[in-house]
Amino acid sequence: MTLTQPAPLTLTPIEARVLGTLMEKARTVPDSYPLSLNSLMLGCNQKSSRDPVLDLSEADVASALDNLIAQNLVRANTAGRVTRYEHNFQRGVGVPEQSAVLLGLLMLRGPQTAGELRLNTERWYKFADISSVEGFLEELQDRSEEKGGPLVLKLARAPGAREQRWAHLLCGPVDEAQFAQSGSTRATDGTPGTLARIEQLEAEVAQLQAMVLKLCAELGVSVTAA
Template identity: 85%
Template sequence: MTLTQPTTLTPIEARVLGTLMEKARTVPDSYPLSLNSLLLGCNQKSSRDPVMDLSEADVASALENLMALSLMRTNTSGRVARYEHNFQRGIGVPEQSAVLLGLLMLRGPQTAAELRLNTERWYKFADISSVEGFLEELQDRSLDKGGPLVIKLARAPGAREQRWAHLLCGPVDEAQLAQSGSARGTDGAPGALARIEQLEAEVAQLRATVQLLCTELGVSATAP
């Protein structure tokens, strides 16, 4: 079954689905996932934006809804039920597009360059242009196939590149995302500008301290 109508997920459903997609590629030996493993993956602190603190009930409810949308399946062959995604077939996109959407669900809006870097363990894109090509296809997706699945955001103040966001949870608030993007800094790292300013202030303070010590010792601050 391939969905031809717009699919609107909750943030929790997107996190559960993205986690299943990630673990299928990064830890195939332990995939499909048990409910406990899936919960840990959803709540992990790294490679997640935003970080969540979901309960087992939250994940179980999301799994029910995703199963109704034919976006995941249950494997009950063992003693413990295990879960696997059916995203690519359920949404009706090629592998490369599924990878990009999975990363956007897990890590939030990213530039094409960030996506190419972050997808290394999922799929190796030849270059940034190929990433942009699949993103543009997702943006131009026809209504008979369910409509666009990503949007290219306006350039955030101080940013060098525009970021992309997924539309699987509905329309995005570009104003809010642009504001959060400005805090990421020009290199795309969260809080980069604030961190740079802090380091510059610390360096200036250290220089002043060194100059004071050199003055008291009667030596030149530029001496080798």
């Protein structure tokens, strides 16, 4: 009897954004999680901590959710007045928590170095050092075909860059040439202190949005995103 190997997981860019956003909000705003469709759309369309920045409609997000639910990567909770959604990424893909965190950040922010990932995952999971980040990335890159194959790729060093970046493969093969062209400009996007401040402000805004949406849902008031 021949065992069938699992097919590689392939998401669309919108599905990856939806899944990554659910993974982020589960850790950064747990009081308002699971998310309603509207709050999930707002999270997907954030202007900071997203690469690329998208402008998705509720229909775009709803369609992606349907596909993710079919793949057992997202679950819908219909118990309340408003349907709310939560991810099932770690169990659905079969990776440890640390690997799931790294993949979530790569889905939201695009290719990053191990150092950038350690900094950006501070509010998700605190890695002891950069070497531990690299260790989990290497495990994801060396993932066997029996488990579905590699989930990340270490990109060639970009011109002028000190470190190589990592990209996820959840949306299929990556265009290394495209990432190489943009790699040399990323280091000037912001200092660690600036990034941390943006993260803090973003979390505060997300919490306020969630509170408003929850209050409106309880009062039965419809909210239309600007």
